Amino acid sequence: MTGLEAFRAEARAWVRENAPKSLWETSGSGPFEGYWGGSKCEETDPDLLRWRDLGIEKSWTAPAWPEQYGGGGLSREQENIIHAEMKAIGVPRPVAGQGLAMFGPVLLDYGNDAQRAQHLPGIARGEVRWCQGYSEPNAGSDLANLQLRAVRDGDELVLNGQKIWTSHADLSDWIYCLARTDPNAPKKQMGISVVLVDLDTPGITVRRIDLISGYSPFCETFFDNVRVPTANLVGTENEGWTIAKAILGHERSSIGRSIARQPGSAQREVVARARKHLAVPEGAIPDPLLRDEVASLGMLEEAFHLTLARIQQSAESGTPGPEGSITKIVGSELKQRRFELGMQVAGTQGLGWEGPGFDADDLQYTRDWLRSRASTIEGGSSEIQKNIVSKRVLGLPEGKK
Amino acid sequence: MTKDRAPFLLLNEEQKMLAKTAHEFIRERAPAARIRAFRDSRDGVGFSRELWSEMAELGWLGLQIPERYEGMGLGFFDLAVVLEQSGRELMPEPFVSTLLLGTQALLLGGSEEQKKALLPGVAAGETLIAIGYEEAGSRGDASKPVTVAKDSSDGFELSGEKLQVLDGHLADRIIVSAATSDTGYALFLVDPTQSGVTVIRQSRMDGLNAAIVRLERVRVKSDAVVGGLDAGAALLGAVFDRASVGLAAQMLGASEQAFTDTVDYIKEREQFGVPIGSFQALQHRAVSVYTDIALTRSVVLAAARAIDESPDEVPRLASLAKAMGSETFMHAAKEAIQMHGGIGVTDAHDIGFYMKRAQSTYMTFGMPSQHRRRWAELHGY
Incomplete structure (x- = not known):
């Protein structure tokens, strides 16, 4: 052994x-x-x-x-x-x-x-929870356009501006932010720094954002003359974009993997919903078109899991391939297709919001379906991911966005 | 995929070397443009026997054949490595007929005598074996052959007509399915030179070679049965599973090559003063093909591995590989033509051969929708 x-x-x-x-x-x-x-x-x-x-x-x-x-x-x-x-x-x-x-x-x-x-x-030890301050109202897919200002004042930085989509900022203790430390840098990717901020610092306001699903995992975080020690700068000042890209790369592969759940579970879930809502306790799903779609989902799911395994094995063997770049694209699509199909088989039973006539599972499922619409947006939209694969993996020339 | 452990999906050092050698050999010696030359010259063979012999000498034809039948004694996974490369240039050599249908039928159901008599010749590149299962009206459903096997004094008498028998025009043996009862059928080894057999060459769009095989009261001995009487369905099903995986490996290689050629083209081709590959409308679609190929590679490798290591998983994974391999190749071929623009629909350009092969492989051994139905059945819904 x-x-x-x-x-x-x-x-x-x-x-x-x-x-x-x-x-x-x-x-x-x-x-x-x-x-x-x-x-x-x-x-x-x-x-x-x-x-x-x-x-x-x-x-x-x-x-x-x-x-x-x-x-x-x-x-x-x-x-x-x-x-x-x-x-x-x-x-x-x-x-x-x-x-x-x-x-x-x-x-x-x-x-x-x-x-x-x-x-x-x-x-x-699980004692301190962190959240991420990246996006801003005018810096979504174009993240490098961020405007949260951090101005030196002695051995402190003074922060002013706003972050958005700060997941669970309301439940977190600290936030790691991208801030603009040099507004006169020649390129917008330059002059950005990573700053660590204790969320209890005076001047910070956190407001939750309600989503279409009724969940509020995201927040807006406002900074009004927030003072933090310059010791909270990570890495080299004005060169935070490199760190930001490293974190984003990590986030994308993590999101892709975290969507994966157990192999076969998406197919089992949709089949179980079909059995429940179409009153087919066993055997074939009678609608052949629906069955074909479920099989298509099950096949994509299996292929996705096998691909994750292959990526993992390549990484372990010391020769990681470029396939890691697609995990977020495929994982988020798989998630959406799973919920779309799960909603289709439920028919009008999937339309409930609360109250009588709908069971808890169905109400939850409807919310999860709505939540899944964000999966191709958050952590870098599928379009941005495709731009990245196109440029870095396929080597296609950069064009107008 | 079992929950604890995914199958090992990487090539070992020897397999990587094999892939590299095969890739270089095939790119050099067997470019896809040969298909046009074979077609235009109305070549009687339709592929290169010399090349087939050379590949035998390199050990590729006998990779999976056990050593006692003069093969290399490796696995189907190793064969799949070569098949993928052969697919890149759409090689018309008899991989599907001889290595994927004939050899698998013998390995899975052949008697010791049959294997001894035929497999060494396969490994040496001398013996070609075809399987006839398609008939007028069978439409991809091989389960009810009209061809019949009537009991005769010392064996059977076969009558019927098989269509589009791949490499039937040159095969040394043709395995045919024939009904042995109202519900069952068996596979029979037929020597095409014997009396009552007529072979008529067919011409297909995809560069592969096929023939009509007509059987008129062809007498075979009982030792011509491959597998058991009435056991034809189970055997042919198992053969199709393996052949589907092997064909999926070829489709993977073909998709990869069509895609690579297309990406190279859109980097070069300029319109509006810039390479068309700088347009996001093309970039995102190219990524979509790339993604499909990456997923397909995983399922093909998993299915090939299962043939060697987890036989219970083969039906499920074979259907997965065939369905995804077909859809991916079709997707890659359609986008290849579209992104090549006008030149893509000319006969002068090789990319059109990929479109033709995408269609033929899509229809061979079951369409994706048939495999999805089977997948659903295997998963209990």
Whole structure:
């Protein structure tokens, strides 16, 4: 047995012995599912909290981070194995969220020792929740157009402006922002810096945005003369765009993977809804056109999972291919098709909003369908992803946008 | 895909080397333009026997054939590596007939004598085997052959007509399906030189070679049966699954080549003073083809792996690979023609051959809609 195989056996045994049974088969085990933590967290599920504590005790909330920052000091391969073993039984990671999946890795790559020591242990323990301040009202797909100003005043930066689509800013403790530190830079991608801001700092206002689904995962965050120490600048001042792109790359692959859930689950879900709403307890779905569409979805789902596995295997073998660039495009499309089909089979039972005549599952499903419309927009729209693949993978010449 | 562990979807070092060697050999020696030359010269063979022999010497034809039948004793996965490359240039050599239909039928259902007699010749590039299953009116449904096998004193007497038998014009043996009862059929090995067999060459648009095989009271001994009597359906089904995966590997290679040629073209071709590849309307569609190819590669590799390692998964994954491979190739071919513009619909340009092959492979071994129906059945809905 190689070292990694032995580790897999160890990880499998530990996960299966310790993960509370109530959490099995509940999760796709992606980086954004499960306990997000932070000081404003109101989670009460005792099993979820116990799983969090066990993960912290084992240092497996951030397996590949250095031990001095609350990580497990393991290799990337070992971390992948741990996550794969959690996914195999469908339990969430003990702690999930932006801090672990996106901000922490950036701080490890670009931050200084003091910043890592200040922020990483709290993330690994699920005590401090982070959110991301990227988009602005006039900086969506054209992110580099951002205008949040950060002006030096002695050893402080003074922030003025607005962020939008700051996911869960209302539940977070800190935000990592892109701010314009040099408005006179020759290109708009220059003169941008990454700034860390404690959301309790005076001058910050957070307002939730209601979506068509009725959910409010997103917020607007306003900055009115917000003062933060210059020590909160990450990396080189005015060169934050490089870091921003690294985070976005990470976000896209994470979103793609997190959409994946369990192989076959989208097909099972739609078939189950067809059985329920079309009163076909077993056997073939009688409408051949509908059945064809479900099969088409099931095939896309299987192909997507196999492709994720292939990407993962290439990465593990040390020769990552360019296919990672398509995970967000395909994953978000798969998600939308799944909900579209699930809504179609429900017919008018899918039209409820609340109250009598609709069961809880159907009401939830309708909201999830509406929520899924955002999946091809958030984290870089499919159109932007296609621009990126076109340029970086296919090498097509840049044209007018 | 099982939940715990995905199949291994990468090539090992030897397979990477094999892919590279095959890619270079085929690009150099077997460009797609040959199809035009074979067609225009009304070549009696329609492919290159010399090239076929050379590939045999390189070991490619016997990759999956066990060593005791003078093959290399590797897996279907290794064969798929070469098939993908052969697809890139739409090679008209008898891969589908001999390696994907004939050889698989023998490996899955052949008697020891049959395998000993034929497989060494296949590996050596000398023996060609075709399968006849298509008939007038069968329309892609091979399950009810009109061709009959009547019991005779020391065997059977076969009568009927098979259409579009791939490489039937040159095959040394033709395996035909024939009804043995009201509901069942069997596969029979026929020597086309024996009395009662008439072979008539057919000409298809896609560069592949085919023939009508007419059987008039053709007498075969009982040892000509491949697999059991009445077992033809199960055997032919299993053969089609493997052949579908192999054809999907060829379709993957063809899609990849058509796409690469198209991307190269739109980088070069200028209109309005700029390369047309700078237009977003084309870029996004190119990415869509790229995405389909990436997904198809994963399913083809998984299906090929399953043939070697997880036989229970083969029906499901074969249908997945055939359905997606067909749709992807069709998508890639249509976009290739459209993005090439006027030159794309001229006979002078090779890209049109990809369109023709996309259509023929789409219709072979079941259309995508048939495979989706089967997928649904296999998943219980």
